[in-house]
Structure formats: C-alpha cells, structure tokens
Amino acid sequence: MKILKSxxxxxxxxxxxxxxxxxxxxHKIDNILVGGKIVETEAYLGIxxxxxxxxxxxxxxxxxxxxxxxxxxxxxxxxxxxxxxxAITQEVGTPQGVxxxxxxxxxxxxxxxxxxxxxxxxxxxxxxILNLTSGPSKLCLALKxxxxxxxxxxNDELMIIENDDDAKKLFEIKEDLEGKIVExxxxxxxxxxxxxDYLYRFYYKDNSFVSKKDK
DNA sequence: CCCATGATGCCCT
DNA sequence: GGGCATCATGGGT
Numbered sequence: 001m002k003i004l005k006s007x008x009x010x011x012x013x014x015x016x017x018x019x020x021x022x023x024x025x026x027h028k029i030d031n032i033l034v035g036g037k038i039v040e041t042e043a044y045l046g047i048x049x050x051x052x053x054x055x056x057x058x059x060x061x062x063x064x065x066x067x068x069x070x071x072x073x074x075x076x077x078x079x080x081x082x083x084x085x086x087a088i089t090q091e092v093g094t095p096q097g098v099x100x101x102x103x104x105x106x107x108x109x110x111x112x113x114x115x116x117x118x119x120x121x122x123x124x125x126x127x128x129i130l131n132l133t134s135g136p137s138k139l140c141l142a143l144k145x146x147x148x149x150x151x152x153x154x155n156d157e158l159m160i161i162e163n164d165d166d167a168k169k170l171f172e173i174k175e176d177l178e179g180k181i182v183e184x185x186x187x188x189x190x191x192x193x194x195x196x197d198y199l200y201r202f203y204y205k206d207n208s209f210v211s212k213k214d215k
Numbered sequence: 216c217c218c219a220t221g222a223t224g225c226c227c228t
Numbered sequence: 229g230g231g232c233a234t235c236a237t238g239g240g241t
Contacts, residue, residue: 042233051233062226079234080223086233099233137234188233216241228230 002162009070013089013096017043027143036103040203046096051192054095065151066095075150082137104209116142135211179206
C-alpha cells in the first residue's frame with residue numbers, strides 16, 4: 001500500500017487537484033477500514049483566491065491548518081452540522097489546498113452504509129447508494145471523518161493512497177468508471193465575485209458519484 | 216426529475 | 229448578529 005507522500009502535494013494546486021482523482025481515500029478506525037476512490041475535487045489557490053477561506057491572508061484559528069505542510073488535512077465545520085475535508089498543498093506558510101468533493105464507495109461498504117444511513121448495505125435503495133458519498137460532507141459522514149482528524153497529516157488513520165495494482169488487488173477494485181476529466185466551476189461560492197467562474201473543479205465525466213455534473 | 220427552502224451551530228466581525 | 233466550500237425534504241412537473 002503506497003501512501004501519497006508530501007512531494008505529491010508539493011506541486012501546483014491545480015495539478016494536485018487533477019491528480020487526486022482516482023486515488024483512494026482510506027479511514028482506519030480501530031480495526032476497520034472504510035474508503036473510496038476520489039472522483040471529484042476542487043482547488044483553492046490561497047490568499048489571492050476570493051473563494052478561499054484564507055483570502056487576503058486571513059489567519060484565524062479555523063484556517064491555520066491550511067498554513068501547514070503539504071499533505072496536511074484541513075477539516076472545517078460548515079452549516080452547523082457538517083464537515084468538509086481538504087488536502088493541503090504547497091510548502092508550509094503557503095495556504096492552498098484541494099477540497100475532496102466526492103468519492104466512489106469501495107472499502108468497508110458494510111460500515112459505510114451503517115455510518116451514513118444506519119442500514120445494511122443490501123437494504124439500501126438505489127438512491128441511497130448514490131447518496132452515500134456524492135458530496136463533500138456526505139463522504140465525511142460515510143467515512144466517519146470528523147474534526148478529530150483536523151490538522152493531521154493524511155498518512156496515518158486518515159490517508160490517501162495510490163490506486164496501483166496492489167491496491168486494486170487488495171481492495172478488489174473492479175472496472176473503473178471514470179471517463180474524461182471535466183473542468184468546471186466550483187460549487188457554493190457565489191460570494192467570490194470573479195473567482196466564482198474559475199474552472200477549478202475537476203471530476204470524472206462518467207462516474208455516478210460526482211455531486212453535480214454540467215449539462 | 217427539478218427547484219426552493221429550512222435546518223443548525225460554529226466562526227468571525 | 230450575519231454568513232456559510234451543505235444536505236434532506238417536500239412539492240410541482
């Protein structure tokens with residue numbers, strides 16, 4: 001199992017956002033594993049990006065994990081009851097990152113369905129299956145990602161690994177549903193003026209767990 | 216299917 | 229006190 005190293009995240013953030021597609025997000029909780037393949041991401045380009053939490057160089061307690069090392073995890077709470085996960089890019093002091101917006105559930109489906117809908121996987125409706133991890137906060141609920149993991153490197157309990165032959169075999173990853181990478185506008189940032197139109201969202205055209213597709 | 220709306224609490228001003 | 233990198237629900241089509 002090859003965990004992505006700091007160097008992976010020490011590249012320009014757009015490149016990292018695109019290259020995170022296809023990688024596998026895994027959460028190890030005691031003795032169980034849950035995880036999925038990343039199928040949708042968004043890049044947030046730091047202090048000059050009006051959509052970013054650190055726009056203008058803000059250094060409030062909430063956003064400090066963004067100033068951490070490449071490969072750090074930034075998990076923030078939003079709308080009262082949800083959280084979202086970012087993988088931090090660039091060197092210490094340069095606060096950029098990639099929001100993980102959707103994954104395809106693969107590992108520990110039994111636990112994922114329990115965490116998300118408190119049901120057995122084979123009792124889920126088709127709609128519920130598609131709703132397991134098709135959004136930035138849905139995937140956190142499904143993989144039991146909480147602020148416990150905030151400001152920790154993504155190479156331990158919460159980690160992102162290569163989707164290589166090893167992983168495919170180990171986790172019995174079947175035929176990949178991907179298609180081309182689509183570049184699109186970021187979601188939920190209407191306040192960001194001209195930055196709201198930047199094409200900083202990336203997703204697999206043919207994957208059904210993407211949160212929102214363009215026409 | 217699509218769209219509109221309310222929930223809900225932390226974080227910042 | 230206002231805003232928020234969201235989600236679930238309910239009604240119309």
